[in-house]
Amino acid sequence: RSMATAARKSLTIGLIPADGIGKEVIPAARTAIEALGSDIPNPKFIDLIAGFETFTRTGVALPEETVEVLKNDCDCALFGSVSSPSRKVVGYSSPIVALRKILDLYANIRPVVSVCILSLVHVDMIVVRENTECLYVKQEQQTFGEHGKEARATRLITERASTRIGKMAFELALARPRKHLTVIHKSNVLSVTDGLFRESVRAVQTKDSRFEAVTVAEQLVDSAVYRLFREPQIYDVMVAPNLYGDILSDAAAALVGSLGVVPSVNAGDTFVMGEPVHGSAPDIFGQGIANPVASIRSAALMLRHLGYTEAAHRIDNAVDSVLREGQLLTPDLGGTAKTQEVTDAIVKRI
Amino acid sequence: RSMATAARKSLTIGLIPADGIGKEVIPAARTAIEALGSDIPNPKFIDLIAGFETFTRTGVALPEETVEVLKNDCDCALFGSVSSPSRKVVGYSSPIVALRKILDLYANIRPVVSVCILSLVHVDMIVVRENTECLYVKQEQQTFGEHGKEARATRLITERASTRIGKMAFELALARPRKHLTVIHKSNVLSVTDGLFRESVRAVQTKDSRFEAVTVAEQLVDSAVYRLFREPQIYDVMVAPNLYGDILSDAAAALVGSLGVVPSVNAGDTFVMGEPVHGSAPDIFGQGIANPVASIRSAALMLRHLGYTEAAHRIDNAVDSVLREGQLLTPDLGGTAKTQEVTDAIVKRI
Ligand SMILES: CC(C)[C@H](C(=O)O)[C@@H](O)C(=O)O
Ligand SMILES: CC(C)[C@H](C(=O)O)[C@@H](O)C(=O)O
Numbered sequence: 099r100s101m102a103t104a105a106r107k108s109l110t111i112g113l114i115p116a117d118g119i120g121k122e123v124i125p126a127a128r129t130a131i132e133a134l135g136s137d138i139p140n141p142k143f144i145d146l147i148a149g150f151e152t153f154t155r156t157g158v159a160l161p162e163e164t165v166e167v168l169k170n171d172c173d174c175a176l177f178g179s180v181s182s183p184s185r186k187v188v189g190y191s192s193p194i195v196a197l198r199k200i201l202d203l204y205a206n207i208r209p210v211v212s213v214c215i216l217s218l219v220h221v222d223m224i225v226v227r228e229n230t231e232c233l234y235v236k237q238e239q240q241t242f243g244e245h246g247k248e249a250r251a252t253r254l255i256t257e258r259a260s261t262r263i264g265k266m267a268f269e270l271a272l273a274r275p276r277k278h279l280t281v282i283h284k285s286n287v288l289s290v291t292d293g294l295f296r297e298s299v300r301a302v303q304t305k306d307s308r309f310e311a312v313t314v315a316e317q318l319v320d321s322a323v324y325r326l327f328r329e330p331q332i333y334d335v336m337v338a339p340n341l342y343g344d345i346l347s348d349a350a351a352a353l354v355g356s357l358g359v360v361p362s363v364n365a366g367d368t369f370v371m372g373e374p375v376h377g378s379a380p381d382i383f384g385q386g387i388a389n390p391v392a393s394i395r396s397a398a399l400m401l402r403h404l405g406y407t408e409a410a411h412r413i414d415n416a417v418d419s420v421l422r423e424g425q426l427l428t429p430d431l432g433g434t435a436k437t438q439e440v441t442d443a444i445v446k447r448i
Numbered sequence: 449r450s451m452a453t454a455a456r457k458s459l460t461i462g463l464i465p466a467d468g469i470g471k472e473v474i475p476a477a478r479t480a481i482e483a484l485g486s487d488i489p490n491p492k493f494i495d496l497i498a499g500f501e502t503f504t505r506t507g508v509a510l511p512e513e514t515v516e517v518l519k520n521d522c523d524c525a526l527f528g529s530v531s532s533p534s535r536k537v538v539g540y541s542s543p544i545v546a547l548r549k550i551l552d553l554y555a556n557i558r559p560v561v562s563v564c565i566l567s568l569v570h571v572d573m574i575v576v577r578e579n580t581e582c583l584y585v586k587q588e589q590q591t592f593g594e595h596g597k598e599a600r601a602t603r604l605i606t607e608r609a610s611t612r613i614g615k616m617a618f619e620l621a622l623a624r625p626r627k628h629l630t631v632i633h634k635s636n637v638l639s640v641t642d643g644l645f646r647e648s649v650r651a652v653q654t655k656d657s658r659f660e661a662v663t664v665a666e667q668l669v670d671s672a673v674y675r676l677f678r679e680p681q682i683y684d685v686m687v688a689p690n691l692y693g694d695i696l697s698d699a700a701a702a703l704v705g706s707l708g709v710v711p712s713v714n715a716g717d718t719f720v721m722g723e724p725v726h727g728s729a730p731d732i733f734g735q736g737i738a739n740p741v742a743s744i745r746s747a748a749l750m751l752r753h754l755g756y757t758e759a760a761h762r763i764d765n766a767v768d769s770v771l772r773e774g775q776l777l778t779p780d781l782g783g784t785a786k787t788q789e790v791t792d793a794i795v796k797r798i
Contacts, residue, residue, distance in 0.1 A: 153782040182636035182668070186643045191634055233603065238640035246607035247648075250489070253583060253603055257596035284691075286532035286542055289589035293536045298597075318532070320698040327677065327702035338713040341634075345695060348670040352677035377671070 108140030109404070112168050112175035116149035116193065118378025119388035120178020126390035126441040127176050127372070127397040130413055133448040137409040144172060148193040150181040158217035160193035165200055168369075174400050175371040176393065177364075179378040194373070195236070196381050203270055203364035203371055204259060205266045206340075208347040215424045216355035216431060223333040224274075225350060226267040227343025228295075231259050255291040255339060259300035260369045266365070267337035268302055268309045269395050278334035281316045282342050307341030311395070344362070346377055351367045356430040359421070361396035363403055370403045372396030376406055382429075389428040390441045391417055458490030459754070462518050462525035466499035466543065468728025469738035470528015476740035476791040477722070480763055483798040487759040488751070494521060498543040502533040510543035517549055518719075524750050525721040527714075528745065529728040544723070545586070548579045553714035553721055554609060555579055555616045556690075557749070559699040566781060567707035573683040574616040574624075574702060578645075579714055581609050584690045590675040601637025605689060607640040608649035616715075617687035618652050618659045628684035631666045632692050638734070645689050673699050697725055706780040708739030711746035713753055717769050720753045722746030732779075739778040740791045741767055766797035795798040 111131065115124040131141055144386040146164045149370040153159040157178075168175055180194055197203070206227035212220050237252040281299050283292035296316065303309040315327065319342040325332060326346065330353050338346055351360040358378040374392030382388060394417055402410035420426055426443045427433025453730060461481065465474040481491055496514045503509040509530075518525055530544055547553070556577035562570050587602040621629040631649050633642035646666065653659040667675065669692040676699050688696055701710040707726040714721045723740030732738060744767055752760035770776055776793045777783025 112782045184666070186635065191639075195637060234637060236639075237635065238642065239559045240639065240640050241481055243606065246611075247644055248604065248606045249644040250605075251603040251638055251641045253601040254598065255600075256593065261596075285536065287584060288542075288584065288588065288601055289546060289586075290537055290590050291601045294590065294597055294599040297536075316534070320694045323695055324672065324698040324707060327699065344670050346671055348674040349677065349699065352674045357674060 106173070107137060108142060109138050109174070110142045110144060111171050112144050112146050112172040114146045114148050114164065115178040116378070117151050117181040118179055119376070120149070120180070120378055120387065122383070122388045122437050123374060123390045123393035124176055125209050126437060129441055129445055130448060131401070133445045134393075134409045134412060138406060141374065146175075148180075148197070148396050150183060150190065152193075153187075153190050157189070159190055159197050162423045165197070168197075168201065174335070174369065174404060176397060177371055177373040177395070177399065179376060180373065181378040181380060185242060190234070194286050195234055197371070201364075201371070202367055203229055203366040203368050205263055205365045206343060206362055207266070207270070207365060208350075208360060208362040208375055209399070210350040210354055213355050213421050213431065215358055215421065219330050219353060219386060221330045221353050223330070223350060224270055225343055225394065226263060226270060226334045226335060226337045226348040227347060228259055228263040228338070228340050230340070230443040231255060232340030247444050253288075253291055255324045257264060257298045260295045261302060263337060264302035265297070267335055268306070268312055271312045271335040272308060274334060276334040277312045279312050279314050280333055280336045281314065282319050282322050282336055282338035283316065284319050284342070286318060287368035292339070292345050297339055302375050317446065319346070324344065326350060326353070338371065340363040351375055356389065357392070358428060358430040359391045359395070361399050363396065363399045365403055369443055370400050374399035386438060387429050388434045388437050390437050390444070391421070391428050394441070394444060416444045419447055420444050449786060451549060451753060452771075456489060456523070458492060459488050459524070460492045460494060460513065460522050462494050462496050462522040464496045464498050464525060465513065465528040466728070467501050467531040468529055468730050468733040469726070470499070470728055471532070472738045472787050473524055473724060473743035474698050477743040479795055479798060480744045481747050483795045484759045484762060486591065487762065488756060495569050496525075498547075498735075499529075500533060500540065503537075503540050504735050507539070509540055510546050511650060518547075524754060525717065526750065527721055527723040528743070529724065529726060531728040531730060535623045539588070545584055548714050551714075551716055551719050551721070553579055553716040553719060554748035555674070555715045556693060556712055557616070557620070557715060558700075558710060558712040558725055559749070560700040560704055560710055561696065563705050563709055563746070563771050567702060571680045571700065571703050572634070572759045573680070573700060574620055574685045575693055576613060576685060576687045577697065578609055578613040578688070578690050581605060581689075582690030595731055603638075603641055605645050607648045608657040610645045611652060613687060614649035617649070617685055618656070618662055621662045621685040622658060622683060626684040627662045629662050630672070630683055630686045631664065632669050632672050632686055632696065633666065633686035634669050636668060637783065640739065642689070649687055657670055669696070672696065676700060676703070701725055706739065707742070708778060708780040709741045709742065711749050713746065713749045715753055720750050722750035729783050730746070736786045736788060737779050738787050739780050740787050740794070741771070744791070744794060762798050766794045769797050
């Protein structure tokens with residue numbers, strides 16, 4: 099799936115490094131895009147702020163200006179990572195969850211592929227995660243009951259959101275050699291909400307004859323995580339409600355050696371935002387050793403989604419060749435290389 | 449934690465094999481208990497029905513009689529596994545989820561320990577799962593909105609349930625050499641519900657000075673699954689809300705080679721029910737090759753919880769020695785042995 103690019107004379111990319119190692123890896127992704135030269139028409143970058151540090155400084159985690167500039171001036175964006183406060187902080191709310199909703203980036207697409215030098219098992223899958231609802235609607239209340247505090251959260255699953263994420267997943271499966279889709283749910287417990295998710299996704303196939311070519315399986319989320327570890331090769335494309343997708347993509351990342359190599363895009367019908375799957379990693383921030391691969395791959399994924407197939411390909415090839423050579427690896431992959439060295443090596447190959 | 453046993457003159461155990469391989473492994477667990485001889489005073493077994501097959505036959509998944517007999521006549525019970533219908537079936541609802549609530553078995557205790565012959569990594573942890581609330585309250589509604597169907601589920605987290613599961617987890621951690629507890633949540637998104645879970649569990653420590661000896665860590669559920677695969681040795685006892693606990697215990701089981709060796713108890717203040725963590729495994733049901741270890745270990749765990757420490761010990765030792773010898777293993781562990789052969793070998797060593 100890609101958005102039309104024909105008419106585009108320039109490409110404006112919002113950069114939101116946010117917190118922690120986001121600040122080290124988003125610049126690396128920018129460098130990779132710049133290295134593409136004329137493959138991208140007139141790339142422009144706009145630096146934007148958000149995150150916990152922004153919150154501590156300004157009282158707002160996602161400034162309105164950031165949202166306005168993304169909406170009005172940017173064709174796409176790259177987001178780094180946010181730190182979560184270790185205690186509840188009044189007024190703070192995750193800017194990435196908010197951005198996904200505000201920009202209606204309803205699909206979180208996370209390809210997880212083995213890093214050849216590291217992998218015991220061959221993994222090549224895409225986790226397609228619904229990105230706007232489930233428990234992420236953040237409708238929560240606390241009351242006082244007979245036995246103390248009681249808190250309730252609403253889990254929302256709609257036919258509309260399940261159908262559109264289902265379509266995205268079928269399109270992605272159709273474009274792959276194996277054409278296999280696994281629908282993840284827990285409808286043995288959540289028969290209404292996950293029942294609706296499952297039915298809506300499956301209905302997508304019956305409404306478009308192109309999708310007949312896709313084989314469909316279903317799995318309960320607990321057993322999906324179990325099987326993911328035991329026989330990851332059974333998966334091709336997985337589609338899941340928001341929270342299960344969050345957990346499954348981290349689980350899949352563990353199989354390929356490091357979260358530091360797993361990219362994602364948050365995609366809507368009119369906007370796309372690349373985002374490494376890893377977090378802000380406060381333990382290694384500031385040492386210049388964060389793996390830039392996830393962010394650089396996220397840039398490629400974003401460009402592919404925008405229709406710049408050749409440009410995306412060049413970035414991915416460069417990354418793959420650096421990983422295959424295995425000489426320049428950051429510590430998460432067992433090496434001793436710095437963010438800058440890995441970035442330089444990739445840029446040289448672009 | 450164990451219930452007082454001093455006054456008990458006989459022990460009445462309800463047996464609910466339910467569906468699929470539950471019918472093959474619960475008899476194995478019974479045989480193991482019988483082999484204990486006078487270590488258990490006058491064991492009596494009462495066969496009870498529940499499950500999807502029961503539903504298909506009688507229209508009810510959990511007959512009232514089963515509940516009444518458990519409440520009035522049994523000291524404890526062993527539950528097998530239930531099959532989930534592959535499509536929504538009107539009127540069907542999981543009997544195990546219902547039993548946990550009706551009998552107020554608020555703690556699901558799942559020790560996951562490496563099987564020596566199979567393990568690449570050394571795993572020795574207990575997943576302590578809250579067993580009565582979270583999304584398992586099954587309060588769901590479907591409505592019709594502007595864009596089609598909308599379904600909502602309520603996720604309930606109470607101070608009371610979080611506190612009592614927290615206490616259970618601290619007690620278990622305190623009794624182990626490492627005395628380490630990891631609190632699992634996702635309060636970066638669910639600040640109110642998971643915030644309450646986290647606070648309630650942590651408050652347990654400040655209210656009982658014995659628990660000062662326990663070191664406490666926290667982890668977001670997605671990163672907990674990631675780290676579980678990468679560095680399982682960091683975990684000792686994990687405490688989690690219901691759904692995260694469900695997923696985490698399956699994930700942990702994958703690390704030790706098979707769900708077929710992972711036992712659990714559903715424990716309340718006045719009743720305890722052993723239950724293998726595996727499902728009904730329709731793919732292997734009827735072949736006599738289901739692994740009886742999870743059920744036999746669940747029986748031991750149940751007995752230990754009731755205060756029959758020596759009896760539990762004898763069962764566990766017998767299981768461990770059969771697994772260590774590695775001659776008689778069911779197919780899930782890479783062997784070719786039958787359920788009956790493994791059971792016989794264990795019983796001989798009891
Ligand atoms: C930071 C957090 C809110 C986020 C999520 O849960 O979606 C992260 O875990 C992710 O996977 O992008
Ligand atoms: C069968 C199902 C309802 C159950 C659960 O989700 O609790 C099972 O997965 C378990 O782990 O005991």
